[in-house]
Amino acid sequence: MKTRTLIALMGASVLALTGCSASETQTEQLTSGVDEAAKAAVPQEIRDAGVINVAVDYPYPPFEYQDDAGEITGLDIDLAYAIGEKLDIPVQINKQPFDSVVASLQANKNDIILSGMNDTLERQEVLDFVEYLHAGFAIAVPAGNPEGISDELDLCGLTISSQKASTSGDILRDLSEECTSAGKAEIQIHELATTNDGQTAVQAGNADAFIGDAPIMEYLVATAGDGSTFELVDFADAPKGFEPVYTGVGVLKDEGLTEALTLAMQSIEADGTYDALLEKHDLKQYRVESIDVNLAEK
CATH class of the missing domain: 3.40.190.10 (Periplasmic binding protein-like II)
Incomplete structure (x- = not known):
């Protein structure tokens, strides 16, 4: 295991947490900046912790993978950074096997899942999904x-x-x-x-x-x-x-983060970042009509 730190630009400090890859820090701002409503909706427990831990299983291109330089990139990685900017809090990307990403939230190891996860009614029994793709x-x-x-x-x-x-x-x-x-x-x-x-x-x-x-x-x-x-x-x-199914940011129900994530993602859509990132990763054809929550059909 190596120490990996992936910090959103708007975060004030660099936090070293245990991860599974080389250390790097985000240096490029992706969005228009902090969304005050989204920031205010962050639960105090998360604010006190000073970081949002993000469960990611890679390689899973174009969502998350290592480029030729060994850096972790992809749509989900960029979205994690963008969420951090909107919420004014650092994000930590943690490599997590896909079959244990939900368990990692339940064990308080991670706070959200950004790993190309499809929204299903079965998963909705435990998770809320802030949808960002329809494919x-x-x-x-x-x-x-x-x-x-x-x-x-x-x-x-x-x-x-x-x-x-x-x-x-x-x-x-x-x-x-x-x-x-x-x-x-x-x-x-x-x-x-x-x-x-x-x-x-x-x-x-x-x-x-x-x-x-x-x-x-x-x-x-x-x-x-x-x-x-x-x-x-x-x-x-x-x-x-x-x-076709929806793909979303996964978060445990009743943990208080759904509102903050939804506001952050809606702000990312409103300022043009969402469309820019879809174009960057050649995923525009899978755009959702608008950012929303739990769209899996009953």
């Missing part, structure tokens, strides 16, 4: 699409990899039930720890395809082998990916 799921296959996958039911009988504890695993289980209902073979679901593991499984021939959030799959296809290793299955009627 579906996409399927990456080896270049040339050797299995001839053209729709979801073409996955029947195949081995498909996905990230453990992610919504994509639930999607596969639902599709597998559709397969068996149609008299076809069930999907062999290969759930792995990280998106990189899922990619490797396909490249090694241990899986026929890899499913994940559309932004992740697009990035994978564009960058792996300089764009020559994978291709996306084209769903012409689903430009945002099939079965």
Whole structure:
């Protein structure tokens, strides 16, 4: 373990906390500055602690990943900094395995989740989500699409990899039930720890395809082998990916941070930072109509 400090510009001091990567400090202001209403809504306990701890599981590009210089970057990292600026409080990015991000909030290790987390009704039993993306799921296959996958039911009988504890695993289980209902073979679901593991499984021939959030799959296809290793299955009627869901900043219910985060994110939208960051990370097509809370459909 190394010490990592990622501090929002508006914070007055540098706090060294235990993290899992090299130390760095934000030097560029992203937003128009402090939002007084959002700042006033920060619970006193958080204000007294002097930092907001953010649970992030990387690599998960373009949300969070290490660039060529080894620095952590991505949409979620920028949003964390921007939230810190609006709330006038430093933020600490803590690497946390995705399957334990909620538990890390419950154990008071982290305060919020910014890790490309999809809003689901099941997760809403514990968390509030301040939504910032609306995207579906996409399927990456080896270049040339050797299995001839053209729709979801073409996955029947195949081995498909996905990230453990992610919504994509639930999607596969639902599709597998559709397969068996149609008299076809069930999907062999290969759930792995990280998106990189899922990619490797396909490249090694241990899986026929890899499913994940559309932004992740697009990035994978564009960058792996300089764009020559994978291709996306084209769903012409689903430009945002099939079965679109909302992605949001996760925070425990009744912890008092939901209002502050919502006001901060709405201020980030109002001053143009939100659109600028989406453009920076090539995610404009997944913009939400407006920042809101808990939009998963009942």
